[in-house]
Amino acid sequence: MSKIILVTGGAGHVGSHIIEQLIQKNPEDKIISLDNYSNGSKDNHIIGAEYREGHTKDIDKLIPETPNIVFHLGEYARITPSFDDIEKVYDQNIVGTFAVVEFCRKKGVGKLVYAASSTKFATNGEERNANPYSFSKAMNVDLINNYGHWYNLPYAICYFYNAFGPREKGTSKYATLIAKFEQQYLNNEPFTVIKPGTQKRNFTYVGDLARGIILTAEKGNGDGYTLGNIKEYSITEIAQAFGGPINYIDGYPGRTESGEAPNKAREELGWNTTVDILDYIKEFVANHPQNK
Ligand SMILES: NC(=O)c1ccc[n+]([C@@H]2O[C@H](COP(=O)([O-])OP(=O)(O)OC[C@H]3O[C@@H](n4cnc5c(N)ncnc54)[C@H](O)[C@@H]3O)[C@@H](O)[C@H]2O)c1
Numbered sequence: 559m560s561k562i563i564l565v566t567g568g569a570g571h572v573g574s575h576i577i578e579q580l581i582q583k584n585p586e587d588k589i590i591s592l593d594n595y596s597n598g599s600k601d602n603h604i605i606g607a608e609y610r611e612g613h614t615k616d617i618d619k620l621i622p623e624t625p626n627i628v629f630h631l632g633e634y635a636r637i638t639p640s641f642d643d644i645e646k647v648y649d650q651n652i653v654g655t656f657a658v659v660e661f662c663r664k665k666g667v668g669k670l671v672y673a674a675s676s677t678k679f680a681t682n683g684e685e686r687n688a689n690p691y692s693f694s695k696a697m698n699v700d701l702i703n704n705y706g707h708w709y710n711l712p713y714a715i716c717y718f719y720n721a722f723g724p725r726e727k728g729t730s731k732y733a734t735l736i737a738k739f740e741q742q743y744l745n746n747e748p749f750t751v752i753k754p755g756t757q758k759r760n761f762t763y764v765g766d767l768a769r770g771i772i773l774t775a776e777k778g779n780g781d782g783y784t785l786g787n788i789k790e791y792s793i794t795e796i797a798q799a800f801g802g803p804i805n806y807i808d809g810y811p812g813r814t815e816s817g818e819a820p821n822k823a824r825e826e827l828g829w830n831t832t833v834d835i836l837d838y839i840k841e842f843v844a845n846h847p848q849n850k
Contacts, residue, residue: 560586564625566614566632566658567591568607569598571734572673572721573631575768581606583772592620593632596650597732602725614654617661626668627775630658633694637677638810639731640691651694659705662713669712671775674699676717676760676786680813688813703781714778716771717819719786722835723764735793736761736835743800746848752809755794760786760816763833770829777827782820787831790816799839801848 563580567573568591580589581604589607592614603609612620614632634640634650662670675695678686686696705711720735728737742749762785770785797804823829 560584560588561626562588562590562623563627563629564590564592564621564623565629566617567593567598567635568631569593569595569600569602569609570631570635571602571726572718572764572767573598573629574602574604574725575723575764576629576631576771577604577607579765579768579772590621590623590625592617594650596646597635597727613650615649615657617657621661624665624667627671628658628662628667628669629671629673629771629775630655631673632658633698634691636732636734637689637691637812640689641810644690647690647694651691651698655698655701659701659711663705663709663711667712669714669775670702671771671778672698672702672713672715673771674715674717676719676784676816676819677813678717679784679817679819680815681817683817685813685817689810699781706780713780714774714783715781716774716778716823717784717786718767719760719762719784719816721764721767722761722838723833726764735759735796736839739797739800740842743843743848744846748803748805749797749800751793751797751804751806752811753806754811755797755804755806756792757811757813758790758792758815760788760790761796761835762787762831763835763838766831766833770823770827773827773829774823778822782822783827784819784821785823785829786816786819787834789834791835796835796839799836800843
């Protein structure tokens with residue numbers, strides 16, 4: 559039987575890949591995106607999905623349907639600028655997500671699947687309060703877990719590690735690292751690395767994240783589905799993979815490393831990654847010889 563699937567943040571980076579894979583998997587399903595385009599783009603639209611423009615806090619008005627599954631990704635999604643954008647973080651992530659969770663409870667949505675942030679596990683769990691973004695994401699994990707206990711809300715929580723891959727944004731203050739480095743490479747500029755450069759990240763291919771969250775929607779229950787590459791690389795190693803030179807700058811370096819996290823996606827669902835970031839960079843460099 560065909561399903562109605564809502565993807566909040568469907569015009570964003572990871573959301574657009576989820577929609578693409580959902581349509582490939584079952585073209586009969588009705589896929590709706592709800593996005594306020596605060597960081598999304600119409601260039602990310604996938605043929606076959608229906609796009610509605612609006613804030614998640616207006617979900618009751620904008621989504622009269624009762625979806626079988628809600629993938630909830632439509633939130634403010636960047637760490638460093640979140641200090642300056644705390645009002646947006648509160649509005650988009652706390653106010654907006656409360657409305658999404660309530661919508662799921664009242665409508666009896668089949669499953670709410672949340673894209674949480676792995677920052678929650680870093681530095682023995684202290685990182686959950688390190689910046690407005692991580693705080694909001696960890697609060698929403700608590701909220702959704704509580705709705706599971708209080709109201710028997712069917713849900714599953716995935717934790718993403720740093721996404722890379724097609725449709726990643728390289729410009730604006732919401733640009734992500736690999737796309738920013740690709741831009742600097744193409745412009746023959748030095749790679750800007752926030753000191754000390756030894757901070758490590760588990761860069762994870764966006765197609766693997768999308769496959770993982772869809773698998774979690776199909777078979778997962780509750781908290782603990784981390785979706786991250788096992789290998790971690792320092793930011794300096796990543797800049798060197800593009801060929802350097804590096805310009806070290808002062809700034810907010812974020813977590814030093816990722817910390818211990820639950821591993822239900824691999825253990826229960828057999829999920830794994832298929833693309834390593836260094837191979838991806840190697841291919842990018844081979845396909846874009848520099849005009850020095
Ligand atoms: N990219 C990562 O490495 C990463 C890591 C951990 C968690 N996540 C989470 O995954 C989700 C997707 O991340 P992304 O990198 O694709 O970000 P993104 O900014 O590309 O996508 C988020 C989308 O949601 C939209 N949006 C934001 N607030 C909204 C609101 N209140 N109502 C409606 N739409 C709204 C934006 O316009 C954007 O299109 C986010 O929830 C993010 O916190 C991402």
